[in-house]
Amino acid sequence: MIVITGGAGFIGSCLVWQLNEAGYDDIVVVDALGEGDKWKNLRKRKFNEIVPILELPLWLDDQRKEIEAIFHMGACSSTTEKDADFLLENNTRYSMELFNFCAREKIPYVYASSAATYGLGGLGYSDAEESIPELLPINKYGYSKQLFDCWVLKQQKKPPFWAGLKFFNVYGPQEYHKGSQASVVWHAFPQVKELSKLRLFKSYVSGIADGEQKRDFIYVKDVTQILEFFFRRHRKIKSGIYNIGTGEARTFSDLGTAVFNALNTDVKFEWIPMPNEIKSQYQYFTQADVSKLRKNAGYKEEFRTLEEGISDYIGNYLLKEDPFL
Numbered sequence: 001m002i003v004i005t006g007g008a009g010f011i012g013s014c015l016v017w018q019l020n021e022a023g024y025d026d027i028v029v030v031d032a033l034g035e036g037d038k039w040k041n042l043r044k045r046k047f048n049e050i051v052p053i054l055e056l057p058l059w060l061d062d063q064r065k066e067i068e069a070i071f072h073m074g075a076c077s078s079t080t081e082k083d084a085d086f087l088l089e090n091n092t093r094y095s096m097e098l099f100n101f102c103a104r105e106k107i108p109y110v111y112a113s114s115a116a117t118y119g120l121g122g123l124g125y126s127d128a129e130e131s132i133p134e135l136l137p138i139n140k141y142g143y144s145k146q147l148f149d150c151w152v153l154k155q156q157k158k159p160p161f162w163a164g165l166k167f168f169n170v171y172g173p174q175e176y177h178k179g180s181q182a183s184v185v186w187h188a189f190p191q192v193k194e195l196s197k198l199r200l201f202k203s204y205v206s207g208i209a210d211g212e213q214k215r216d217f218i219y220v221k222d223v224t225q226i227l228e229f230f231f232r233r234h235r236k237i238k239s240g241i242y243n244i245g246t247g248e249a250r251t252f253s254d255l256g257t258a259v260f261n262a263l264n265t266d267v268k269f270e271w272i273p274m275p276n277e278i279k280s281q282y283q284y285f286t287q288a289d290v291s292k293l294r295k296n297a298g299y300k301e302e303f304r305t306l307e308e309g310i311s312d313y314i315g316n317y318l319l320k321e322d323p324f325l
Helices: 010-021 038-042 053-066 084-105 140-154 176-181 184-195 220-236 252-262 291-295 306-318
Strands: 002-005 027-030 049-051 069-072 109-114 162-167 169-171 198-201 217-219 240-244 269-272
Touching (some): 027 053, 038 176, 069 220, 109 140, 140 162, 169 184, 184 306, 217 220, 252 306
Parallel strands (some): 002 027, 109 162, 169 217
């Protein structure tokens, strides 16, 4: 069986969809559904059971001989979370416990790292492992992920295959429960649909015009295709930490224009002040170096363009009465 922590969340539930599409349904979801609508991410999916987070250690010990792989997608992914102790417990120590379990039981282990570990990008965006300890995250979330990446690299006893995936700016269906932490595409959609305009942050860096801030936006279906590839091919892939992005930075103006086009609406931007609390944490440029993903993992598939991803997201999900996978 395949275990997916955070399996009701954004990337986790999309991974369940991807595996279902590929014919896998011997899946166990680990998550807390709470009082919101996250449960809807699983409503159409095929899996065995949902294991509550607090029950996972005992469940793993009981089922250890049946587990084929663990995808650890569960985490607090809020870049504005203020409680560092909570992030360390939830994102770092929890990941360590699962890593040690997989090392002991010889189970492949794939976990979610983050491009937030790169901070302002002063050292570039290379996933070369010798440079990872030098990275300087600019928020507590990124630091919690950085701590775990560095810890993993120091371990002598590791799972037979392991991979840490530094996700860049992921967008797509199933992110609806994330609120303020959902993608810019998700936030842009209702503005353009209802107001026929899009509010985006002004630029505060000389030489970068409003809307010309750049990010590496990657569609969630490309992300889950990579995750499935790692599961199917892990015996032939070199363990390590990998960037998961398209390798092409695009502007927020590009993103907004793609949303307007998907809704057949004239392009109209409004530039608004950036809140003071995020000015010091704002990344003006991110772009994944995906050469390692191509060479060491052997991943050859082309990524969807920003326009292709947004067209699919809006046309086949956000405009539908039921927007879930």
